[in-house]
Amino acid sequence: MLRQFLSKIISLCTVSRYREANPKVSGRAWVLATLVLFSTIVSASEKIDSVRVWQAPDSTRVVFDLSGPVAHSIFTLDKPDRVVIDLKGTLRTKALFSIDLKDSSIAKVRSAMQNKQDLRVVLDLKTPLKPKSFLLKPNAQYGHRLVLDLEGSVASVKAGNAASSKTVSTATPIKKQQKRVAGGRDIIVAIDAGHGGEDPGAIGGKGTREKIVVFKIAKSLQTELNKRKGIRAVLTRKGDYFLKLKTRREIARKKLHADIFVSIHADAFKNGKASGASVFALSRRGATSTLARVLAEQENQADVIGGVSLEDKDDVLAGVLADLAMEGSMEHSLTVGKYVLGEMGRVTKLHKKHIEQAGFAVLKSPDIPSILIETGFISNAKEERNLNSSAHRKKLSKAITKGITKYFEQHPPPGSKIALRKSTEALYAKHTIRRGETLSKIANRYQVSLATLRRVNAMSQVDIIKIGQTIRIPNS
Ligand SMILES: [Zn+2]
Numbered sequence: 001m002l003r004q005f006l007s008k009i010i011s012l013c014t015v016s017r018y019r020e021a022n023p024k025v026s027g028r029a030w031v032l033a034t035l036v037l038f039s040t041i042v043s044a045s046e047k048i049d050s051v052r053v054w055q056a057p058d059s060t061r062v063v064f065d066l067s068g069p070v071a072h073s074i075f076t077l078d079k080p081d082r083v084v085i086d087l088k089g090t091l092r093t094k095a096l097f098s099i100d101l102k103d104s105s106i107a108k109v110r111s112a113m114q115n116k117q118d119l120r121v122v123l124d125l126k127t128p129l130k131p132k133s134f135l136l137k138p139n140a141q142y143g144h145r146l147v148l149d150l151e152g153s154v155a156s157v158k159a160g161n162a163a164s165s166k167t168v169s170t171a172t173p174i175k176k177q178q179k180r181v182a183g184g185r186d187i188i189v190a191i192d193a194g195h196g197g198e199d200p201g202a203i204g205g206k207g208t209r210e211k212i213v214v215f216k217i218a219k220s221l222q223t224e225l226n227k228r229k230g231i232r233a234v235l236t237r238k239g240d241y242f243l244k245l246k247t248r249r250e251i252a253r254k255k256l257h258a259d260i261f262v263s264i265h266a267d268a269f270k271n272g273k274a275s276g277a278s279v280f281a282l283s284r285r286g287a288t289s290t291l292a293r294v295l296a297e298q299e300n301q302a303d304v305i306g307g308v309s310l311e312d313k314d315d316v317l318a319g320v321l322a323d324l325a326m327e328g329s330m331e332h333s334l335t336v337g338k339y340v341l342g343e344m345g346r347v348t349k350l351h352k353k354h355i356e357q358a359g360f361a362v363l364k365s366p367d368i369p370s371i372l373i374e375t376g377f378i379s380n381a382k383e384e385r386n387l388n389s390s391a392h393r394k395k396l397s398k399a400i401t402k403g404i405t406k407y408f409e410q411h412p413p414p415g416s417k418i419a420l421r422k423s424t425e426a427l428y429a430k431h432t433i434r435r436g437e438t439l440s441k442i443a444n445r446y447q448v449s450l451a452t453l454r455r456v457n458a459m460s461q462v463d464i465i466k467i468g469q470t471i472r473i474p475n476s
Contacts, residue, residue, distance in 0.1 A: 044117045046070050047091040049143075054197040055104045056241035058153045060129065062106070063198055063307065064146040066090075072146060074133050081125040085133070085148065090119040105129060105150060127152060134309035139301075141200075147307045184417035186232035187408055189225055190252035192263040192362065193218035193235060194299070197242030199306035202268035202298070204384035211240065213387045214264045217375055220390075220397040221264070228405055230417030234258070242306035245361045253365055259413050260336065260404065261370040263362050266387050267295055268379035275380045276351030277396075279341040280372040281333040282364060283357035284326070291351070295374065296358035303361075332369035332411065340371065340403030347395040348376065348386070369407075373400065428456065428472040439463040446473045 049065040064087075071088040096111045108124040129152035136145040193215040195201030201210025218235055225233035236251045237243050243251070252258040269291065280292065287293035337355040344350065351374070363370040375396055376383035386392040412419035431442060439459075443450045454463070457471045465471070 044089045044091045044113075044119070046087075046089055047093045048087075048095045048119075049093070050095045051099045051109075052198065053099060053101060053104050053106065054241040055239070056197075056243075057238060058151070060105045060150040060152075061197065061242065061307075062123070062148040062150070064148075065095075065142065066144040066146055069135060069137075069144050070146065072133065072135075074131050074148070076128075076131060078128065081128045083123045083125065083129070083131045083148070083150065085121045085123070085146075086114070087119045087121070087146070089117055092119055096121065105152065123150075125150070132309070134307075136307050139304050141305045142198075145307065147309070184230065184420035185415055186230055187260075187413060187416045187418060188256055188258045189231060189233040189404060190256050190258035190261045191218045191221055191225075191233055191235050192248050192252065192261060193237050194263055194265040194362075195242075195302060195306070196237050196240055197306060199242050199302050201302075202266065202378045204268070204378040204387075205272070205381055206384055206388075208378055208384050208388055210266050210268075210378055213266055213378070213393075214375070215240070216390070217266075217387075217393050217396060218264050220393050221262075221400055224394075224397045224401040225404065228401065230421070231405065231408065244306070244308055245300070245303055248362055249365045249370075253368060258368060259408075259416075261363070261365055261368055262400070262404070263360075263370070263372040264375060265299065265372060266375045266378045266383075267298060269294070269377055270379075272379050272381070274351070274377050275383055276349040277341075277344050277376050278351040278374040279337040279344070279355045280360060280363070280374070281337050281355055281357050282326075282330060282370065283359055284330070287358035288356045289352070292356040292358035296360045299372070300359070300361045326366045329365065329367055329369050332407075333363070333371055335411070336369050336404065336407040337371045339406045340373065340400050343399040343403040343406075344373075344396065347399045348392075351377075427475055429475055430470050431473050433465050433467055433469045433471065435467050437465070439465055442471070442473075448474055448476075 046066055046068045049067060051065070052063045054061040054063070070090050073086050075084050076082065077084060092111050092113050096109060099109050101107070101109070105126050106123050107126050110122045110124070112120050114120050129150035132149045132151065134147055136142070136147060138144055193211070195211035195214065197211075199211065201214070203209055215237070218237075222233040222235060225231050234256050236248050236256075248263070249261070252261045274291070278292075278295075280295070283292075287296060334355055334357075341350065341353075341355055345353070355371075360372050363372055376387055378384050378387060408416075408418055409422075412422055429446075431446070433442075439453060440450055440463075443453045446453075452474060453471070454460075456474055
């Protein structure tokens with residue numbers, strides 16, 4: 001066998017040298033010689049079927065779809081920055097030549113066979129990045145995968161390209177917002193568009209992907225919420241990339257210092273007839289219905305499909321659920337969920353008239369109200385059409401905004417603009433000026449001095465009032 005192998009190598013070298021010396025020898029003969037050689041000595045049996053690259057604000061994920069489990073190793077090189085991935089017994093395939101690298105931190109992908117049986121893939125990077133890799137076993141959506149996470153900000157890549165532009169941090173610090181500000185701070189709503197990147201979420205009959213429509217709804221909801229004074233909405237996921245369920249909660253709580261977490265979904269059910277929107281809160285015990293349990297199980301699969309390495313498994317359940325703080329935030333989740341469901345019921349069909357509960361991992365924040373909105377069933381033909389309509393998405397967004405605003409009008413967080421406005425409102429009554437009224441007549445009627453009336457309405461000595469104008473009357 002060894003002798004046969006060596007003789008093939010020698011024959012290859014001979015052909016090669018012969019070809020260099022005789023450029024006129026037909027290319028076909030050369031290819032044939034090479035093919036014969038490969039078919040006998042190559043023992044590489046696995047191959048890369050496809051490669052996907054997902055760019056997140058502070059990391060790049062490269063996913064290799066493999067024909068089977070493959071032993072691999074990685075290392076980095078600098079000047080220029082590179083990541084090298086060695087895959088044992090793997091063939092060099094076409095998949096490596098058509099990788100979409102747009103806007104990613106990877107400049108180029110190169111590959112070569114080593115010892116005729118192992119594959120070496122070299123990623124040329126635009127900036128130094130920290131690689132982490134792990135293998136994933138097959139699931140409902142994918143076969144064997146090798147995931148390579150390159151940690152580091154793409155913002156620094158862009159800044160590097162345009163030397164004059166400042167580095168734009170994607171993690172806008174909102175902490176300042178939380179400090180005591182004269183006039184109060186904005187209430188922060190974290191909008192979490194479900195799924196993303198490797199995880200497409202549910203897929204409709206017409207091929208609509210949940211991750212795409214829910215991102216559009218999230219953006220539309222952000223626009224509607226930001227029209228409200230004293231409310232600021234921020235997205236946890238800003239593009240098409242995967243976020244772990246745990247990371248979604250952490251972004252909301254630690255990075256955005258959110259006052260509420262709203263996760264947006266559009267799920268599928270095996271029965272295509274299932275229809276209507278639902279709102280969910282976390283349940284500490286069992287689910288309130290079979291559907292709630294099934295959907296929670298489906299949603300919690302996101303980490304498996306999107307790809308999480310073993311050491312990153314989300315184990316918050318046990319610890320956090322024992323926490324009493326959870327009780328309080330769950331009660332608030334039910335209240336806000338009820339308001340949102342009520343408003344949604346005016347613009348779309350509801351699956352059930354009451355808020356449901358199940359063990360959704362993404363809702364396990366101990367200290368902020370968290371709800372998950374299933375905006376409709378993507379598995380239902382009519383609802384899939386609706387979800388693809390921007391007019392319908394806008395209607396949903398307006399309704400959700402109304403529900404959230406109603407909740408914060410009743411439960412404004414201390415120090416927020418809405419809380420301050422409400423405490424000011426409590427000090428004064430309002431009076432709308434009618435024909436024939438003068439300021440002194442009004443003062444008389446409410447038994448306050450003219451001077452007080454002028455002061456609380458910031459008026460000068462010359463009392464100019466108009467019909468229809470609203471003025472403040474101190475509540476004695
Ligand atoms: Zn979903």
